[in-house]
Amino acid sequence: MTKKEFTRPSIENDTIESLSARLLDANSQLSEANRRLQELQRQRSEMLANISHDLRAPITAIRSAVDYLTSGQELTPEDRLSSLQLIDRRTGTLESLIEDMYYLFCVEDTSKELNRQSISASGFLEEYFYDALADSRYSRHTLRLDIDEAMAGTICIDIQKIVRVLDNLLGNAAKYAAEGTEILLKAVCPADEEHLAVSVLDHGKGIPQEALEHIFERTYTVSSARTPCSAAGSGLGLSIVKAIVERHGGTVSCESREGEGSCFTFTLPLTG
Template sequence: MNDNSKKKYDAPSLAVEELSKGLYESNLKLGDINKKQREFFSNISHDLRSPIAAIRSAIEYLEETPDIGIEEREDLYKLIDKKAASLEYMIDEIFLLSKLSTNNAIVKPVPLPCGNYLEDFFFTNQADSKFNDVDLVLDVPMNFEHVVEIDPNYFDRVLNNLFDNALRYLGEDGKITLGAKVDDSNTHVIISVTDNGKGIDASNIDKIFDRTFTGDVSRTPSGKSGAGLGLSICKKIVEIHSGEITCRSKTGSDHGTTFAITLPLLQSL
């Protein structure tokens, strides 16, 4: 038999030590993912139990107190309705985050003039009564005709979350500014939402987009915390748009927070 016809043996391109190291690092990453998943489900489980417990307690009290007054009964009904709405909202958030994580195709970006889109969003919110006591400012240059590719329905959700988040933590003379500019390289648009609220502690800035983060006490009324899926959803939606969302914040006398969204620039009209 001709030796040249034999299949040649190819030595492994990686040494055993390198393979072992790669396997070890992969196991570490997998362990970290599993840990974050456990933390996520633990946080979600806690947040879901809270409104359920309140609803059950209110129902039990109604059942055990037949001679309850009309006003107290109405207050309990309102409490049940409020907690049920909270529960429904959290379930919707969990479902949306799950969909975004498994199927990016549900987001359907289209080319839109960034300035026009932001103006429409701003004036819609300005007409909302929940912002009556807030100074809303539009800081977008005139004729800002740069085009970005976004799904307006999902991107509205991002900006609405940032506006609502800002509103929740404003004090007196609250102010929210929606801004936009082109970066120095003229390749990206930077959309910003800035508030003059209490600010976020520096130690939590890197954690706020993590779905396992249970909330920043400095940004939560009465020190209450929650799973805070809103910012995780914002991050996921922005990433699907090939963008990036970042946060910078200060506490103390010069307090305030800015969320900045960087999106690829398609063209200028």
């Protein structure tokens, strides 16, 4: 077995100044790592608090409806029906919340491989668009497709997951923009030619400027967006979009003006 030789650091070659500069540098890197750790811990606690809050609200509503139904008081058939309908709706909210949370945890788990396939970028988007045209979720809006004519690249993606990204973005556009307005699915190859940029534009109510930098955070709640009364949606849709896009090596951003509309853009690396 060979012995490892340890050598004394040579102070002669290093001036005291350069040693102390390196020490200061190491110290500031340590402080930065510590700050990041604290931020992650804060986000984690906030996320757990949000999850408990989100789960508690529908459960409380279901509990009171069950208490009402089993209270022994005389109930009209209408009362009974409306309590059962409330239980049905709130159970649906719980189901979609739990499904979305589980989906998000799975996407973020990097030990789970993506099911990637190489596919033509424009072919994939065209096929998605024609499916969306036939989808009743978007039938109250006018869908339009605009693909850069010069686009000829290939992307290597988990198709189901990128479809989920597009569904979430188109779903939001349809949810937050008035009936009859146009939703545009647009794709361009930026000048670097290394990425494809896909945008979903709507003419809806827009997003307040101060909320824009937070909407992708899993821990963030935009006003009443996560109350159980909001139309089916867990408030996790954009966190899922971000997690999927980032696992593909892309980025996602949003530009929006209140009262005018929003434009969500995500990028994907082109592989050929």
